[in-house]
Amino acid sequence: MDELRLDGNAAAGTLGEVFTFEATTAQYACEGCGRADQIGAAMVYEVRGLGTIVRCPSCDNVLIRLAHDRGRYWMDLRGMKYLQAANFAG
Amino acid sequence: MAEGFFSRGFRGRRRHTRGDDHLPPGQYLEDGFPVLSAGPTPHTPLEDWDFTVVGEIDEPKRWTWEEFRALPAEEVTKDIHCVTKWSKLGTRWEGVSVDTLLDGVETAAEYVTAFCDGGYTTNLPLEDVTGGQAWVAFAYEGEPLEPAHGGPARLLVPHLYFWKSAKWVRGLRLTAYDVPGFWESLGYHNYGDPWREQRYWGD
Numbered sequence: 001m002d003e004l005r006l007d008g009n010a011a012a013g014t015l016g017e018v019f020t021f022e023a024t025t026a027q028y029a030c031e032g033c034g035r036a037d038q039i040g041a042a043m044v045y046e047v048r049g050l051g052t053i054v055r056c057p058s059c060d061n062v063l064i065r066l067a068h069d070r071g072r073y074w075m076d077l078r079g080m081k082y083l084q085a086a087n088f089a090g
Numbered sequence: 091m092a093e094g095f096f097s098r099g100f101r102g103r104r105r106h107t108r109g110d111d112h113l114p115p116g117q118y119l120e121d122g123f124p125v126l127s128a129g130p131t132p133h134t135p136l137e138d139w140d141f142t143v144v145g146e147i148d149e150p151k152r153w154t155w156e157e158f159r160a161l162p163a164e165e166v167t168k169d170i171h172c173v174t175k176w177s178k179l180g181t182r183w184e185g186v187s188v189d190t191l192l193d194g195v196e197t198a199a200e201y202v203t204a205f206c207d208g209g210y211t212t213n214l215p216l217e218d219v220t221g222g223q224a225w226v227a228f229a230y231e232g233e234p235l236e237p238a239h240g241g242p243a244r245l246l247v248p249h250l251y252f253w254k255s256a257k258w259v260r261g262l263r264l265t266a267y268d269v270p271g272f273w274e275s276l277g278y279h280n281y282g283d284p285w286r287e288q289r290y291w292g293d
Contacts (some may be wrong), residue, residue: 005130045128050253051276053128060130063208063255067276074277083151 008040014052014066014071018073029081032061039063039083042069096105102213113177114284118235120176125238128272131259132207133237141226141243143191145264146199148233148261153190161186166225168248170255171284183246188219191262199264203271207258213280214254216248216264223249224258234275251289 008024015023020064033037035058042063045053051067056079065076113119136155142149149184155163165184171177203213218224227246240257247254253273254260274280279288287293 023119029146038280047128048124050126050273051128055129060208065272065276067278069277072150072277076276081249 031060142261184229185225
């Protein structure tokens with residue numbers, strides 16, 4: 001259902017819990033199709049109570065899987081060739 | 091005042107019986123039917139749909155939609171329990187028993203992975219999808235299963251948390267080793283018994 005799909009900016013809060021950098025402007029390249037873009041432009045499925053799934057808007061490949069329970073975060077970033085973020089502290 | 095050792099925490103494995111309104115621990119009764127999805131809803135045309143049994147099997151099995159719908163099906167009424175804490179009691183489904191799909195299959199496999207349109211997977215012990223415990227369901231409450239709820243067909247394994255009842259199922263892979271699926275590899279319990287509240291790894 002498309003109404004369950006948001007853009008990557010909707011995941012800013014959730015991604016902000018685990019990343020110290022601004023995740024929505026971070027650049028990724030999709031492991032599936034090679035598309036390079038900002039996380040904020042990707043498709044986000046906030047699966048209520050289960051986790052956050054970020055998918056490539058070109059090929060639906062899962063870029064990021066994120067879940068948490070009782071103080072543990074589980075992350076799978078294998079869907080991206082890389083994730084690149086600006087280091088403003090730099 | 092000596093008392094025998096009493097383990098307060100032990101609940102044992104409850105068999106939920108029809109008519110018993112007792113919910114598994116931590117669950118609440120839901121009137122609606124929430125839709126949870128980790129990706130876009132697939133819309134595989136029925137003429138392209140098939141269901142296969144592959145993996146640790148001498149001859150893989152395959153059914154087209156017509157062949158699948160020609161198999162003996164049954165109506166079942168079951169309680170379902172989502173790990174996000176909602177439960178629905180007495181839900182009506184129609185489907186083909188996994189026992190029917192695995193009829194005549196000889197395998198040394200002890201596990202299955204259900205695989206689906208959209209890439210979702212979930213893993214189960216083979217003994218949990220046989221013996222009248224699992225179906226590939228194509229109708230819900232007397233109507234064809236809607237795509238949002240997994241149509242045209244989903245796995246139905248009501249004795250485990252509902253993430254194991256994989257939507258848009260396209261087949262079962264028989265495996266010698268247990269291969270954690272989509273949520274099982276992201277911190278969710280490998281087995282998922284609602285009565286033992288097995289939501290996460292380590293529960």
